[in-house]
Amino acid sequence: MLSSTAQRFKRLARAAVRVALRLVRPEEIAYSRPRASWDEAKRGTVAYDADKPFASVLAAALAVKEGRAAFSVGGRTFPVLRYRWSLLAPLLDAFARAPADRPVHVLDFGGALGRVYFQHLNFLARQRPFLWSVVELPRYVEAGNTRFADGRLQFFDTLDAAAARAPVDVALFSGSLEYLDEPERVLSAVAALRPRAIMLDWTHLTGAEADEIRVQRIRPPRSEGRYALRVFSRRGFTERMRSLGYDLVAPLPDGFYFERRA
Numbered sequence: 001m002l003s004s005t006a007q008r009f010k011r012l013a014r015a016a017v018r019v020a021l022r023l024v025r026p027e028e029i030a031y032s033r034p035r036a037s038w039d040e041a042k043r044g045t046v047a048y049d050a051d052k053p054f055a056s057v058l059a060a061a062l063a064v065k066e067g068r069a070a071f072s073v074g075g076r077t078f079p080v081l082r083y084r085w086s087l088l089a090p091l092l093d094a095f096a097r098a099p100a101d102r103p104v105h106v107l108d109f110g111g112a113l114g115r116v117y118f119q120h121l122n123f124l125a126r127q128r129p130f131l132w133s134v135v136e137l138p139r140y141v142e143a144g145n146t147r148f149a150d151g152r153l154q155f156f157d158t159l160d161a162a163a164a165r166a167p168v169d170v171a172l173f174s175g176s177l178e179y180l181d182e183p184e185r186v187l188s189a190v191a192a193l194r195p196r197a198i199m200l201d202w203t204h205l206t207g208a209e210a211d212e213i214r215v216q217r218i219r220p221p222r223s224e225g226r227y228a229l230r231v232f233s234r235r236g237f238t239e240r241m242r243s244l245g246y247d248l249v250a251p252l253p254d255g256f257y258f259e260r261r262a
Contacts (some may be wrong), residue, residue: 002216011210016135026039028097034256036259038181041213041228048179049137054228058143061113065148071119074175074218087201090171090250090257094197095127103129105166107159109190110176112145114153159189175202178229184240193246198246199253204231211236 024160034148035041046053058074063069069077091106098104104112104196108116111134118125134144144155156162171190177183177200206212212231237256238248 002232028219030219031216032216035213035215035228037242038213038228038230043064043217045226045228048227050138050225054139057112059142061115061118061148065116072115073119081119082121082203083123084116085198086252087116087174087253088120088123089200090126090197090252091124091172092127093168093249093257094199095130097196102166103131105131105133105167106170106172107162107168107190107193108132108172109186110173110179112136113140114148114155116172116174117153118148128242131166132235133168134164159193161197163193168193169197171198172196173198173200173203178204178232179227184228187240188244191246194260196260197249197256198241198256198260199252200237201252203255204229205234205237205254207229207235208234210234 029062032041036122040070048054053075057072060069060072060075060077063077065071068083069079071078094105111117114132114134117132117134130152132153134140134153136155136157139156141157144153149155154162154165156165162168171193177186177197180186211233214229214231216227216229218225218227236252241256241258245261247261249257249259251257
């Protein structure tokens, strides 16, 4: 059994190794202290559709399409396919509860170039017929419809354009809502479409009573950049959704599954 001195030395050695590794390879994602306002957090940040982040997301999506990668996240590619089961489980529940006389319609707000769709297509394609509509910024919409759209997947630059395709059954925010200037306005607009379910996945959440505003720093091998984001209060977000007519079905590890109140 190691002496107390040896144990302390071992802990110090491990700590030194961790510090050295961080100096050689810094953490890919880091966060600032809380900011006083959204405008303050946005100073010095980059736009999501700026040339560099867009080029990174496009290159990664093309690698998946061409079979050089299994899936991509945030401009980074991965060689082996992994499903997000915490997303798939409520999504399939929503599929099962949607009207049976037409394809299920998923509205993917801020879905880049179909990241969630392509990552889970092998599994989703085994289920009932469905449509997948990504609402995005104009250059993503143009690239998406030109290079990635298929019979199920299409890209739109407004909520109304996506909803005109078919009634919306599921609205999905996967790592997108917290980066918006006005998330409450977008949530209200989505709720007005009356989807049966609203899901949030891969979302920044806190147990605090109030939302926090921070700056997210992303370093290679992910797409490099600085972004303002909100860390949503779990309790506050649930109350907002309740006021919009949606009750919590289940909390997810990094999100929520809500259903429209009957």
